[in-house]
Amino acid sequence: MAEFIGFELKEFDTALLTANYQSIGSVLLKAAKRFQVFNNSDVDVYLSVEGVDADMRIPARKDLDVYAIDADFRQSEGSYALRAGKKLKIKQVTAPAAGSVIVHMFT
Numbered sequence: 001m002a003e004f005i006g007f008e009l010k011e012f013d014t015a016l017l018t019a020n021y022q023s024i025g026s027v028l029l030k031a032a033k034r035f036q037v038f039n040n041s042d043v044d045v046y047l048s049v050e051g052v053d054a055d056m057r058i059p060a061r062k063d064l065d066v067y068a069i070d071a072d073f074r075q076s077e078g079s080y081a082l083r084a085g086k087k088l089k090i091k092q093v094t095a096p097a098a099g100s101v102i103v104h105m106f107t
Contacts, residue, residue, distance in 0.1 A: 008025075008029065008030075008032075008104075009102070009105075010025030010026075010102070011024075011102045011103070012090055012101045013100055014043065014045065014092075014096055014098065014100055014101060015096055015097070015099075017043070017045065017090065017091065017092035018091065019091060019092060020091060021048055021051040021052075022089060022090055022091065023089055023090075024087065024089065024090050024103055025087070025088075026087070027084075027086060028084050028085065028086055029107070030084050030107035031082065032105040033107065034065070034105075035082065035104060036063060036064070036065050037056075037058055037064045037103050038101065038102045039059065039061065039063065039099075040061070040101070040102065041097050041098065042060050043060050043092060043093060043095070043096065044060055044093040044094065045057070045093060046058075046090065046091050046092075046093060047088055047089070047090055048089045048091075049082065050089075051089040057093065058101070088103060
């Protein structure tokens, strides 16, 4: 993970995808006000915050810019997409393929 002021980068090799949720990098050090997801693989993937339900389905070769998911993931004093201490989790929709999923977190 590379870390810059106000920015965290997380990457997951989609060849390692399974039917179970796996963490994309480590926990967020600061709340993310926004995050961008780039799915550079040949398969759709599910992203989740709690690792139970699929919060988002990211199509193959697509990107997504998220400012807030819903009230469960916002801090009470502000509108954050993800709270500090949370991790994004990923799992396959179909069989794993070559490529990667890259997440830019803006804190």
